[in-house]
Amino acid sequence: MTPYLIETAADLTPATAAAWQESWDRQQEAFLPDREERLTAMLDAVDAVVDGDAPRLLDLAGGSGTISLRALARFPRARVTLVDLDPALLALAGASLGDRATVLAADLARPDWRDRLPHREYDAVLTATALHWLPADRLAGLYAEVRELLRPGGMLVNADHMPDDALPTLTERLAARARARRAARYAAGAALSWSDWWDRAGADPALGPLVKRRQEIYPTGHSPEWCPPASWHLDALTAAGFTEAGTLWRGGTDAAVVALR
């Protein structure tokens, strides 16, 4: 297995990296209370399509390694690649995954993001809460690039904010309810907000310099969000040449779409 190839290693002990993972999970769960459910649905689908116990998995925009860590817990012999752009989250992924995965810095906004991947044929490409950072035309192109990276029968799962466009009124109400619940949790100190989490990471001696570099990559702390309905994704996946595309999971205004090559 190739060790991690990022240029952004940080001096994090395993205990410190595990604590940051835990805090990232709590911060993300404030947005996605059913986060673990969707990740389990994703890995159930992997289990259904892979032959053997060493699937080649690509964790796209994998951040700190959320999907990779859960995939390795379930499939310990999996050959995992994680790609992301954020130097602080990549460092956290590298410290947590060690030589169990290949961790690569790459920008999904550019078609050359595939250049350093260790495999040309993946069994599954998995991604969560990330591709809404990309604009429509780029995401459509990315779907086609991912298809080329899958073996015949291989699978893409994308879990993200994807409302059901047949339910506009309910979508609005669900979103309002989720915002209110999140605000209450922040007020009670039950979870850190996105910006508070990054402030905390910026104050960490090991992560701080990487958070500074991150601010140059994402000057506003995020990217403009683009969250089309699940139907847009299914149309784009079909247009990209996948043979089957459908909804694997839905929870409120989020969904996981799945497509088979």
Ligand SMILES: C[S@@+](CC[C@H](N)C(=O)[O-])C[C@H]1O[C@@H](n2cnc3c(N)ncnc32)[C@H](O)[C@@H]1O
């Ligand atoms: C909310 S995080 C989700 C991370 C992880 N999948 C999870 O569920 O915890 C969104 C991730 O998308 C990554 N990302 C956004 N735009 C990207 C791009 N153009 N290239 C690579 N990664 C990108 C960010 O760096 C960040 O790690």
